[in-house]
Each structure stands twice: as structure tokens, then as C-alpha cells.
Amino acid sequence: MAESVSALLLVAVLAWAVTRPRGWPEAVAAVPAAGLVVALGAISPRAAWAQAQRLGPVIGFLAAVLVLAQLCQDEGLFRFCGAWLARGCAGRPRRLLARVFVIASVITAVLSLDATVVLLTPVVFATAARLGARPRPHVYACTHLANSASLLLPVSNLTNLLAFAASGLAFTRFAGLMALPWLAAIAVEYLVLRCFFRSDLNGTAPSGPADPADLGPAGTPVFALAVVAATLAGFVVASLAGINPAWAAAAGAAVLAVRALARRHTSLGETGRAAGIPFLLFVLALGLVVAAVTGNGLATALRQVLPGGSSLLALLGTAALAAAVANLINNLPAVLVLLPLAAPAGPAAVLAVLIGTNIGPNLTYSGSLATLLWRRVLREHDAEPDIGEFTRLGLLTVPAALIVATVALWAALHVIGG
């Protein structure tokens, strides 16, 4: 009874999140559903509290990173990125693509994939258009790297934050183990995109419609860059001192917020909006509902297919399974479901899950089959890309990146030690 009810509730929560009836926030369905699983006894209040305690710091960390990225945007960091991208790239689309790869990989790693999708992609598009380059390869690079370049740091992706909390790894150790997989995944993306879009990267006029010099004023946002660098250093220091690195993110966000508030560049309301409180509630509630489902049968079912151990084959199997689950539903519920199963097997398995859930979504336009099917039904957006082309690109990058990144993880585990 509890099993089927909580499974139904999870389906309802995910369906609501994908369809968003009347544009209402995802939390509108998720929070009552979380209340219901507790009220019906599908998860004991004690277990629910334990899960909430696990998720609380993760959500705080996430909020701090979201605010940090938005304030960096307000400080002109992304305009600055656009100016850097444009420099010396007029009439040289291949060079522009290489720079887009550098920027998108760094922004995703440091300020999370949300920053790349929401804040960087428009800048990249505008820069390409200004330079007279065809925008397609550069925009696809952003959308792909938002996923596959989100392996490096715990802050790069919400999935990483969840896994980071579950794995018990230190921040620096997480980054050390994931550096090689991160680079490997980026390298695969670069090689495939260079080849896939070769005709878009060919044949260029010496300059676009406008002189690249008038891309607008883009002074170096020294303060924002310094705060981001200090925050990164804070992650390392906090991790060495045994403090939750979320505090470093919170401090960085606070410094930028105080400055922006003092200069009246933002308001408390706007900063609160940047934190995305409905989103945070949604993550918490989803975590509770998933905990109820995994406590009631799903875990047993998945445990049978999840390979144990940290041999190369086991890691490849784990990453592939995680990618498959992420593609079916979405990587956020996928990681919530898989983490409790992978965590007892050790950090290697947890990181392999992340490789799967982070790179996997590039296979389907819009991140999962569930979303894709719903969008096909709805046809709400009139600018759909060529799904066939998108999927071909996904088929070329995802399996290769999964394998190469997992082998790189395996190598890193052997060099650094699991």
C-alpha cells in the first residue's frame, strides 16, 4: 500500500514538474506530496527528519551558488566573458569555438550548470552573431558542456552537491578525482563538435555585420572575479579545516550581495528571487518522496541491476545505468534514487553515478524522455530544434564521453587512491 502510494506520488510530482500546470511552481505539488508520504507512514517521521537534515545543507549550498552566479551577472562578469570570447575571433569560428569551450567549462564548473544555461548561453549567442559567425556550434557547445563539464566540483551541479553530501568525500578530494574525467568529457565533446559542425565552422567572412570593437563597454569586473577566486580558495580551506564548504559559498554570495545592496544595484527581494526558494523547497520535498519510494521496494529492484565494487567494468556499468535512469526521468530524481544504493559501495561508485547522471542528459533534447514526450504532446514552444540532429549529436558524444570519463575516473582512483 505504502509502496504503491509513494510511487504514484513520485510520478505525480515529476509529472507536475515537467508539465507545470498553469505555470505554477514545481513545489506546489511536491510539498503536499512530501507531507502525504509522511502522514501515510510511507516514511517514518524519524527517517523523514534524517533525510531533511541531510538535504538541508545541500540546499543551503545550492542557494548560495545560485545567488553568487546571479550577482556575478549583475556585476558584468558574463559581459566580460563575451568580450573575452570575441577578442581575436572575428572571422575565425574555430578559434571562437575553442574559447567557448574554455569559458563554458569554467563557468559550469565554478558557478554551476544553471549559470551556463541561463546566463552564459545568451552571451555566447550574441557574441557569435556580432562576430558574424553561425551561432549553432557555439550554442550547442554551451548546452552540452552545461551537462558534461559539470563533473569537476561539488558546486558544478545539484547532482554533485547531493552526491558530495552522500559520499563523505572532502571538497578537494572530490575535485582531484573528478579533474581527469572532467577534462576527458570536455575533450570528447570538443572533438565531436568540431567534426559534427565542420561546415558551420568553415567559410567565414573577415568580419561580421558590426565591428567587434563595438561589442559594448566591458570593463573587467575585478571585484566579482576576486570574490569568485576567494570563494574557490575558501572551498579548499574549509575542506582542509573540516568545515562545510557551503559556508565559503555563502560568504562569497554575502560579500557580493552586501556590495550590490549598498550600491542599490539589487534589492533583498531580487536576491531572494535569485536563490529560487520554490526550487529549494521542491528539491527538499522531492528528496522526501524519493526516500519514501526507495524505502519501499525500488531500492531492492535497483540493487539487483546496480553492479557493486569499483572495478572498471563495475564503474562503467554504474555510469551506464545512471545515464539510462537520468534519461528516462531526469537526472535529479535519478541521483536521489541511486545515491543511497551506490554510497555503501564507496566514493568510486558514487562518482560513477555522477558521470552517468551528468553526461547522460545530453542524449535527449530537454534532458529526459519524460520531458521530451510531454513536449511532443504539447507543442507549446514553436522553436523546436531538429530533434533528429540533436539526437545524432547526443549519440556521438554521450556514449564516448561516458566511457572515456569513467576510464579516467578509474585511472584517477588508481593514481590518487580510492
Next chain:
Amino acid sequence: MTVITWIVEGTWPACVDAARALAPADAEILLLHVTGDDPAGAAHGAFVGLLGRGRPDRDPGRRLAELGAASARELLEAAAGRLGRPCATAQRRGRAEREVVAAAENADLLILARDGDDTRLGPRSLGPASRFVVDHAPCPVLLVWPREAPDTASIPPPPGSGPHGSEAPPPPPGPGHHPRPRRHPPGPPH
């Protein structure tokens, strides 16, 4: 007479120059740009994939659609400026190759640039989009090189005439020729 000039990022100046040099003085020139749905759609898809962040005002797909329309306008203005004679401009949205073929239905001439490998003469100098338009255009087509055309020496020698001849130039039309380049040394007929 109506001359359609397909304006594409990167290769458009060569097309405009060809229109200026070769279109008759009394021709009506239409500069056509097609904005693909792919970039905006891909950005929108990536945003939709971020489960739980549903704030439509932050959807980068919308922003890209606006930016795309603005940049197409600017591109057409720049092209009209380079042409330096009265002309009409048109912006379309969708799959570029299909839109161009549709727009050329009643045209007397379509000018487009090669969009593939521009380092040597050969079939690879046409990318998928220009290949489709050349194959399906319902009117005469003027196909130009985006930059100075490569030397004819860039054509590989015919098969069998050199030690590494593996690719032949397209055979001239007519009977008695193989429809595809031959990849084996010539011998007695099979």
C-alpha cells in the same frame, strides 16, 4: 527579373558582391536571411532539462530568439549597405535550406555561397544546407566561393594516374561514364 541572394553568416559578402557585379541593372534584388530554430530550441531544451527551475522569464530560448531576430536584421542591413543599390530584404525562420527553396519558387536567379570545405575544389565544398538548395532549387542558381576559389590543382588526379589517386572529380555527364567515381584501378571491363 528577380534575383534572390541568400545571406548566411560568414559567407554573405561574396554573394552580395556577385549580385552587385552580375545582376542586371533592372533586376529586383531580394536579400534573404533565414534564422534557424536550432540555437533557440537547444537553449530552451537545456533550460527545460533543469528540473524544478521553472521560471519562464529566465528561459534562454526566448532571449536567443529575440537576439536572433535582431542579428538577422543587422546582417541584412549590412548586406544592403554593401550592395549599394536599391533592394528588398526578407527574414524567414525555420530550416534554412527548405525556406530558401520555398522562397526561390518564383525567382529568376538564386545566388548562394558554398558552405563546406573551401580549401579545395570538390564535392565537399558544399555543406548539407547548400547541397540541399543546389539539388532542389526551382530556378537557376549562381554558386559562388565565399573567398577566392582554390586552384584547379587542388583536384586530385583521376584514379590510376597517380600513386595515391583515390578520389576522382565528378565525371562529366553523358553516356559511357560511370555514375560514381571509381575506386579501383582501371582494368578490362567487368
